[in-house]
Amino acid sequence: MQKIRTTTLSRATLMFPLALVLFEFSVYICNDLVQPAMLAITQDFGVSSSWAPSSMSFYLLGGACVAWLLGPLSDRLGRKKVLLAGVLFFVLCCLLILLTHNIESFLALRFLQGIGLSVISAVGYAAIQETFEERDAIKVMALMANVSLLAPLLGPVLGAFMIDHVSWHWGFIGIALLAFLSWFGLKAKMPETKVSIPKKPFAYIWDDFKQVYQNKRFLAMTVALPMVAMPLMLWIALSPVILVEELGFSSMQYGLAQFPVLGGLILGNIVLLKIIDKLALGKSILMGLPIMFFGTCLLMFGMIWQDYLLWCLIIGMTLISFGEGISFSVLYRFALMSSEVSKGTVAAAVSMLMMFSFFIIIELVRVLYEHYHLWAYTFACFILIALWFSFPRAMLKKILAERVEQGQF
Template sequence: MSTPKLSLNKLTFLFPLALVLFEFSVYIGNDLVQPAMLAITKEFGVSSSLAPSSMSLYLLGGACVAWLLGPLSDRLGRKKVMLAGVAFFSICCLIILLSQNIEQFLFLRLLQGTGLAVISAVGYATIQETFDEKDAIKVMALMANISLLAPLLGPVLGAFLIDYVSWHWGFVGIAVLSFTSFFGLKNKMPNTPPTTTTPLSFKNMYLDFKEVYRNPRFIGLTLALPMLSLPLMLWIALSPVMLVEDWGLSSMQYGWAQFPVLGGLIAGNVLLVRLVDRFPLGKTIFIGVPLMLIGAILIVIGTIWQVHFLTLLIIGMTCISLGEGLSFSVLYRFALMSSDVSKGTVAAAVSMLMTLCFFLVIELVRVTYDAYGIWMYSLTCLGLIALWFTFPYALIQKIMREKASQATHH
């Protein structure tokens, strides 16, 4: 059964607003905690090399349950699964306060990561089903801007907590925000009917996922997503070690260094909202990705010419984030619509493949960073973005030609 499409107005935006409050809670659950990880590893008496594991396990937690949440929401309705997921995340944020060692802390970070799957496999699928194509992209870009307050405020708040209070209060604040979003979603989220009548069984889920993953267009578009988003994810994961430990910045200087980088992402999303009605859908990707390549090249130049490293790193990362803002929401829409399977399952398939890529690359760079330092970081960023100009570039061109042809026939 297809859901009637809503037009974007003040009333219909209340649901995305409630969803983005939860998204903000989940993101700040990473961005506020990462700056505090050096203090947390010290408190538990373990090496600071474990600091990025807090983020990679958080991401892995999302990948571990997406396979179930998406198909479950196809069969039970999105709203029930969404509310259960928000409640579970909130409770995990409170339980982590009882951690006695780093193992318990990291295990609870894994459980908290389920919040990421709730957003990507249930929340985003609902947005794409509720609004028409261009409105859905605008909503995703506007939501991204609100949720970007998390990585903007997170490092500064994290630094404040380390210097003046305790990391524990960060999780209390996150739980309060998450519980608030629960009531907003309960009142404003559309109560959409199930999108499939097939019973929930491992066999049916397997057949659905098999159909999605056997679709070469889906695989190509979904693998293109981490190529664009991983440079910024690596920045969030590694910048505490890179800027504070290696380059001697204070916690507050580290926090301020995030503003131009994440401000670039906000600017990119604002531009996308303004341009999406003026250009053929997909055109902004061909503006954004070359800008990201320029940014990656600047970071490599800074790695060679180290006297200007910090300046070139921040300018380069700002170019990368601006380009990502122009590209990501459109590419995500293309990936989600590349399969005819129920959208909860497709969104879960996107989430699992993306998060697995995030986990593997972040852990690989974390492990090799000790040996190769900023060279590992800068060359990984350049390699990921350069790789986008292979099969994803050709695939997006093909999709745009098809859309132009359909528009001509109509």
């Protein structure tokens, strides 16, 4: 087991998360700014608009495919070296996509850009969890989430502006510049994490991952993460098609429609910051998931009574994102701390399971959407949240009971 010296949250120690969140913002807006522009991009490449969600799914697939390497590599070489190298690679991929001339090469570069997601989740988040005490780490994650949520708030509006006034290429240029700026902040402010793990050859990576994935507690908490996050991910992937093509929104109306939905996620994170020191850790999850389930019921209601469809979509998704905001950071902490294996490897295992789940579900729903339209989307959201109330909820109850027995608040 790692022996890590943690620190408390202060203005001085907050500089590292702020530098990291600038890169996280760059990685997120690389999806949220591009998705609204995908209808224009597919037209430029002469392909069907049904390719639009694939930009996001290939981005997520890229995040899943290298996490297995980045996490263990950062255990051995240090988080800082791997994180800085990952930032530079992301910058390069953002610039190379400017040279693409067909949808295949575009998606290949989107796949490589997605490696930035693994850099954040398998290396950056692990460094945050190691640097700060338990509740401070969750506060930092919630604060980072709020800052990075500017990406999905600003992304649709900026994407709509690009469609109407400039080329989509300028979006990637701006993203590359932001990420490069974050590199300087990380180089200056990220601590050199010293962890006492045995020096083992890379052949042992398989054994470490095997140990992690055989842990039932880890599986329950990690499988719960995509269940909680997937409805909003599906919304981001499909809402350009839902709102613009199906409901007839303009590009700007589409961008403005994202504000209440993503504002719910920001509000949820703010509420989490307010209540985390007052409730037993994990109680916010038991509060957030019923709210999310009610939101999915509203989506189904809108499909049955079409006169209220738009209101049910926006209000339902706002409730879903609010519930995610007060649940996700705590759930992630429980998943990461559910195994005694080095945290870089555990974070990589979490990242891979999440990203592959995102890719498979988005592509599956994309195909179903072509045949069943909004029914495919709303039913998928309902099923995902309903499934959380099975094995993941039972395991969470067990974890909370154990924490009470151990005197942990």
